[in-house]
Amino acid sequence: MNITxxxxxxxxxxxxxxxxxxxxLPESDKQxxxxxxxxxxxxxxxxxxxxxFMQGKSVRPGILVLVNDADWELAGxxxxxxxxxxxxxxxxxxxxx
Amino acid sequence: xxxxxxxxxxxxxxxxxxxxxxxxxxxxxGLFVLTPSLETYKALIRRACxxxxxxxxxxxxxxxxxxxxxxxDIRKHIPFSYNVNPNASYTYLPAYKHFADQVKMVHFLGxxxxxxxxxxxxxxxxxxxxxxxxxxxxxxxxxxxIVKQTYYQPTAEMKAGSAKKEGTNVVPxxxxxxxxxxxxxxxxxxxxxxxxxxxxxxxKVLIVGLGALGCPSSHYLAxxxxxxxxxxxxxxxxxSNLHRQILHSEKEIGVHKVDSAISRLHAVNQHxxxxxxxxxxxxxxxxxxxxxxxxxxxxxxxxxxRYLINDCCVLLNKVLVSGAALRFEGQVSTYNYKGGPCxxxxxxxxxxxxxxxxxxxxxxxxxxTGVVGSLQAAEAIKILASDxxxxxxxxxxxxxxxxxxxxxxxxxxxxxxxxCGDNPTVTSPIDYVKFCGSGKNKQYSNASTESERITCRQLxxxxxxxxIDVRPSVEFGICALENSVxxxxxxxxxxxxxxxxxxxxxxxxxxxxxxxxxxxSQVAVQHLKAKYPEHCFKDIVGGLMGWTSDIDPNFPMY
Ligand SMILES: [Zn+2]
Numbered sequence: 001m002n003i004t005x006x007x008x009x010x011x012x013x014x015x016x017x018x019x020x021x022x023x024x025l026p027e028s029d030k031q032x033x034x035x036x037x038x039x040x041x042x043x044x045x046x047x048x049x050x051x052x053f054m055q056g057k058s059v060r061p062g063i064l065v066l067v068n069d070a071d072w073e074l075a076g077x078x079x080x081x082x083x084x085x086x087x088x089x090x091x092x093x094x095x096x097x
Numbered sequence: 098x099x100x101x102x103x104x105x106x107x108x109x110x111x112x113x114x115x116x117x118x119x120x121x122x123x124x125x126x127g128l129f130v131l132t133p134s135l136e137t138y139k140a141l142i143r144r145a146c147x148x149x150x151x152x153x154x155x156x157x158x159x160x161x162x163x164x165x166x167x168x169x170d171i172r173k174h175i176p177f178s179y180n181v182n183p184n185a186s187y188t189y190l191p192a193y194k195h196f197a198d199q200v201k202m203v204h205f206l207g208x209x210x211x212x213x214x215x216x217x218x219x220x221x222x223x224x225x226x227x228x229x230x231x232x233x234x235x236x237x238x239x240x241x242x243i244v245k246q247t248y249y250q251p252t253a254e255m256k257a258g259s260a261k262k263e264g265t266n267v268v269p270x271x272x273x274x275x276x277x278x279x280x281x282x283x284x285x286x287x288x289x290x291x292x293x294x295x296x297x298x299x300x301k302v303l304i305v306g307l308g309a310l311g312c313p314s315s316h317y318l319a320x321x322x323x324x325x326x327x328x329x330x331x332x333x334x335x336x337s338n339l340h341r342q343i344l345h346s347e348k349e350i351g352v353h354k355v356d357s358a359i360s361r362l363h364a365v366n367q368h369x370x371x372x373x374x375x376x377x378x379x380x381x382x383x384x385x386x387x388x389x390x391x392x393x394x395x396x397x398x399x400x401x402x403r404y405l406i407n408d409c410c411v412l413l414n415k416v417l418v419s420g421a422a423l424r425f426e427g428q429v430s431t432y433n434y435k436g437g438p439c440x441x442x443x444x445x446x447x448x449x450x451x452x453x454x455x456x457x458x459x460x461x462x463x464x465x466t467g468v469v470g471s472l473q474a475a476e477a478i479k480i481l482a483s484d485x486x487x488x489x490x491x492x493x494x495x496x497x498x499x500x501x502x503x504x505x506x507x508x509x510x511x512x513x514x515x516x517c518g519d520n521p522t523v524t525s526p527i528d529y530v531k532f533c534g535s536g537k538n539k540q541y542s543n544a545s546t547e548s549e550r551i552t553c554r555q556l557x558x559x560x561x562x563x564x565i566d567v568r569p570s571v572e573f574g575i576c577a578l579e580n581s582v583x584x585x586x587x588x589x590x591x592x593x594x595x596x597x598x599x600x601x602x603x604x605x606x607x608x609x610x611x612x613x614x615x616x617x618s619q620v621a622v623q624h625l626k627a628k629y630p631e632h633c634f635k636d637i638v639g640g641l642m643g644w645t646s647d648i649d650p651n652f653p654m655y
Contacts, residue, residue, distance in 0.1 A: 008494060009426060010454055013587070019499075048591055052452060062448025064492070066505050071443075073508035089505075091494065093444055094421035094428050096455050097310040097398040097466065 001025045001032065001084050005041065009092035011063055016047045025082070034065070035078040037088065053090075064091045098203045098237050103179065106130055111137075112163040113173040115180035117156070118188075122167040126156040127204040128180040145381070182206040183230040193229045203233045211237040271295050276368075280322050283478075293482030294322060300481045301325040303390035305378055305406055307354040308332075309341040309461065310396035310420045313470030314477070316344060319362040321478055325370040326362065327390055330354040331377040337655070341463035378402060380526035383409045392480060394473050395419040398455060400447055401533040407432060407440035408526055411517045418476050418488070420469040424459050425498030427469035430507065431476055433517065434489035442511040443492075447533040468495050549622055551635050553643045556609060563608040565589075565599055567621045568641075572613065576653045578644070586617045590624050604631040615640035 005021040012019045025032055025040070035057060042050050051060065058078065059065055065072040066089040067080055082088075106113075111131040114124035131137065141162060150157035160166070166173060178199045182188075184206060205211050215222040216238040221231055270277075270291055276298075277284065284294045302323050304315045307330040319326055332354050334345040342354075349357040355373045362371055374386055378397075387393055387409045395406050395417060403419070410417040410433050417432040419440060432439045472493060480486050491504045516523040551559075564581040566573055573583040588594045601608065608625070610618040618636035625634045637643070645652045 008496070009428065010423065010459070047593070048587075060449070060452070061444070061446035062452060064443065069503065070506040071508040074506065091428075091492075093400075093448065094423045094426065095398065095400045095403060095448075095453055096423040096459070096461055097306060097308055097396050097421055097469075 001082065003082060003084070003086045003088060005045065006087060006089040007091075008089065009064075009094050011090045011092045014048045014052055015045055021045055032082040033078065034067075034072065034076075034080045034082070034088075037082055038078075059090065062093050064093060065089070066091065098205070098233070098240065099201065100203065100236075101201050103201055106175070106179070109175060110170075110173060112159075112166060113175050114166065115175045115177050118177075118182050123156065123160045124163075124166050125180055125182070125204070126159050127182075127206065128175070128202060129159070130175070176201075178202075180204050183227070183233050184209075188227065190227065193227075197229065203237075205233075205237070212241070214238075271298060276322065283321060288479070288483045288485075296482050296484075297322050297478065298324045300392065301327065301390040302477055302481070303327040303329065303387060303393045304396055305329045305393065305402070306396035306398065307342070307344065307358045308338065308396060308398060309422065309463070309466030310470040310473065311394070312342045312344040312358070313467050314394050314396060314420070314474040315358060315362060316365060317471060317474035318477060319366045319369045319371075321474070322366065323369060323477075323481065325372060325390075327372040327374055327386065328355050328358055328362075329374040329376065329378055329386065330358075331375060341461060341466045343463075343467070378405065380405060380529060383526055384413065387415060388413050390415065392416045392418065392477055394477060396470065396473070400450075400453060401529045403440060404447065404532060405526060405529045408516050408523055411439050411441075412525065416480060416486075418473050418480070420473040422466045422469045423454060423461055425462050425465055425496060427465050427472075427495040429469055429472045429476070429488055429493040429495070430491060431480070431486045431489040434480070434486045436510060437486075437489040438507055438510045439514060439517040441516050442509075442514045443507055445511070445514070450534050462498070465495070465497055468497055549626075549635055550619075550638050551609070552638050553647045556637055557648050561609055562606060563599060563601055564611060565608060565621070566611045567617050568611075568613055572655075575655060576641070578611065578641070581611060586612065586621060589621055596625075596628075600629055600632060604629075605633065607633045607635055610634060610636045612636075612640045614642050 002022065002024050005023055007015050007019050015021065023045070025037070030036070038054060038057070038059065042054055046053050053063070054060060067075040068087050069089070072080060109130040112129060114126065114129035117123045117125040141158065144162055145158055148161065151161060178196065179201045181200050181202065182204050183193070211234050214234055216235070219235060219239070221234040221238060223231070223234070226234070268291065272291070272294060276294070280294050283289055284291065300323050302318055302325070304311045304318075304326060307315065307328055311328075311330070315326055315328065330353075334342070334349045334352050334354055334357055336350055338345060339347065344361040345354065345357045353375060355375045359371045359373060362369065376382055376386075378386065383405055387406070393406060393410055393415050395403060397403060397406065407417060414433070416434050417440070418429075419432055420429045421427065430443075431437070472495070476486065476488050488504070490507050490509070492507055493502070493504050495502045510517060512519050515521060561580070564578065566577060566581040566583050567586040567589055568583070569585050570583055577583070582599060584594060584596070584599065589596070599608065610621045610625070612618040612621070615636065615638050618640060622634045622636045625632070639647070641652065642654055645654045
């Protein structure tokens, strides 16, 4: 399954300063959900310490998660079942001005 | 309202005041004499934090603090004629008559103020008012009229405009002809029109922060004819602001940002009423400031103030147009609009201050903040003119550097939101510094002990062999010390680079770590110490900013 992972708001700094990652998720007999995708991203894409990205089973405060340009809460958060060609985006909330 | 000269109050000592009509053992805080002092201020703040106020307001707090007033020095009791409350629930009518001529100052106590009464032809309309209250109210209005005539002289164009009403236009409007001419180019845009422009004219907008976002947004709103703009900031203009804070210019370096903004905005549109708020917005003053306005623009630069503004806007039911920018990116959203989410619905928990970046650390491009501030102004105009929002329930992401702008859909209001949810637990402003774990200015924990640090002077006087500069390479490219090598902090702590070329064979030779302000270098020392426990690592106190101030004033600072 192929998906796009995008990073913005500074979250890309945790991923080698690369804002877009086209990735192929390995075949699995279980469905890929956000709950299984997050640790996969942590173990395979993240370039920094895991706690800068995740807290418990979810993302740490200050990072918004979007599934196909909408807040992941609208898609079911951790239970959302990933589909081929999905766009998953992680955005750090900005505070500067 | 003073009715005669009150200079004699200067002869009183702290704390002198008049008896309160409702509880004469307390003084009324409508008028009191005190000596301005930082100690008193701090003591009052401490008392307010520790004990609060028995009446929830200033009078309870001050009476608790100056508790010896009622039974102390009688010379500190100012006569009641200096603080007469004509509308107090109990009044001693014959005394009011008898001493009427001696009243020095009238205190219009309570929620209903003189300007709430209808006034025409020298008469105030109001029910159940005593004779003396009416007299004082009418006197107030007479003074107000004089002040208006003296200080708010109608300009030639306003006079010309008022002539319009005698013309042939049958459309009733609060706008003058010169205003219609001036704002015509925006009024003929669909969605604005005459009602939209009238809406802007009667609106009051508060702009919190006169930095990179507050400058463009306040400029556009003043130019668009918003009737009243409140301006909040407590900082002065610095040279490093000028690349993005477009209201301020070189001659205003060192000038208060509110003063600088007012002079510029007044030049743009003299008809806008500009209200200065030269304060650091905090939990004790935010509600009273925000409640005076219809809509708030969050143009601040830190998470702590953002939570404060959000909560106050929810509590007071004000729309919040929020903007943020960093590096080459910006974000805009409208919160608390017609049942939509608030800032806390989207960000229920504050970020770890260690993981957030600000403009000092990460930088920001001027035009990016210009885009964000302009979007905030456009949104404010849309809401005030047409009562519709473009960004409620959405987050606008802008990245002019990559040529990307897109709106993403946010979640709806959280039913369990602590401030706007169904059962809110935040019902008044909280301690936001505690909540966010960091104040307006970032606090850093000192990672290094004294023995692990040296000063810039010590570094200069040493014949150092190993000096690692941990700033990002783009900053190293702006300026650097002789014989220093660049190993960016992120690379160093994530072990992405081979550090061995920088580690001396002889563990006794010290390795010095340098950064911009002396923060990251401390973390780098701790990281390297754990990796090379035999070696000696030291960080340089104050970093390169310290180098400029202590050693070489010609070394560039940015
Ligand atoms: Zn909320």
